Amino acid sequence: MRIVIARNEVTKQSILLAVAFFAVFSFAHKTDSLFVPPRPEKPLRYCEAAEKWIEYATHNPKLVEITDMEGIRMDLRYATFNNVTGHDMYCGIQRAFIHKDGLPKLKRVLSIIAKELPGYSLVIFDAARPMYAQAVLKQSVAGTPYSHFVSSGKTGGLHNYGLALDLGLADSTGNLLDMGADFDSFERCAGIVGEADALKSGRLTQQQIDNRNLLRKIMKRAGWVMLPSEWWHFNAFTRAYTKEHYPLFPM
Numbered sequence: 690m691r692i693v694i695a696r697n698e699v700t701k702q703s704i705l706l707a708v709a710f711f712a713v714f715s716f717a718h719k720t721d722s723l724f725v726p727p728r729p730e731k732p733l734r735y736c737e738a739a740e741k742w743i744e745y746a747t748h749n750p751k752l753v754e755i756t757d758m759e760g761i762r763m764d765l766r767y768a769t770f771n772n773v774t775g776h777d778m779y780c781g782i783q784r785a786f787i788h789k790d791g792l793p794k795l796k797r798v799l800s801i802i803a804k805e806l807p808g809y810s811l812v813i814f815d816a817a818r819p820m821y822a823q824a825v826l827k828q829s830v831a832g833t834p835y836s837h838f839v840s841s842g843k844t845g846g847l848h849n850y851g852l853a854l855d856l857g858l859a860d861s862t863g864n865l866l867d868m869g870a871d872f873d874s875f876e877r878c879a880g881i882v883g884e885a886d887a888l889k890s891g892r893l894t895q896q897q898i899d900n901r902n903l904l905r906k907i908m909k910r911a912g913w914v915m916l917p918s919e920w921w922h923f924n925a926f927t928r929a930y931t932k933e934h935y936p937l938f939p940m
């Protein structure tokens with residue numbers, strides 16, 4: 690009888706261990722592996738839509754163009770084929786806009802950088818984003834476990850109000866600071882939530898995390914809210930506040 694109980698205990702323990710191991714393994718698999726959405730068979734350039742967007746943005750008094758601001762450099766990845774969708778959604782047009790209510794916060798960032806990191810610049814990956822681009826982005830991850838990373842193409846995210854920025858920092862020689870994961874990476878280590886584990890496993894170095902923290906500190910001091918899953922993304926206001934007080938772009 691005692692032997693049977695002991696055997697049952699051993700079996701129970703083995704099952705629990707197996708379940709725990711599987712849970713840890715599948716969690717790690719889902720969040721730490723490098724997911725790259727499949728490349729489109731026919732990469733597209735959204736030129737007609739992009740031109741309409743520029744027309745809209747330049748005539749909307751609530752939007753401000755930030756392309757040529759001192760201390761800012763354009764690297765709009767959606768204006769190239771080198772982005773998660775594989776499409777050139779902005780037809781090569783390297784022009785960026787934000788809502789005018791976000792402008793004072795951006796100016797604050799630039800003045801902190803000018804004073805404390807002379808020669809450094811902000812590198813803009815994306816700013817105000819038209820809804821058609823949001824829909825293409827959503828489409829590129831549809832049906833994958835990463836779908837929730839991208840805001841809906843219908844209800845939008847803060848980029849679709851002109852109140853979010855995707856950006857990096859370049860040093861005085863013009864080199865982008867190494868953040869250890871590319872813009873729009875779906876890896877867990879792309880955000881602050883995965884950094885401690887990534888440091889332990891060697892996926893990220895302390896220098897890469899320090900570089901992210903430098904950017905975060907400056908953005909936070911200027912009033913921007915970071916996203917825990919993406920080192921490059923910052924919101925001017927909270928999601929709830931934005932949705933209550935601002936209209937979504939009509940296109």
Ligand SMILES: [Zn+2]
Nearest residue numbers: 853854855922
């Ligand atoms: Zn973003």
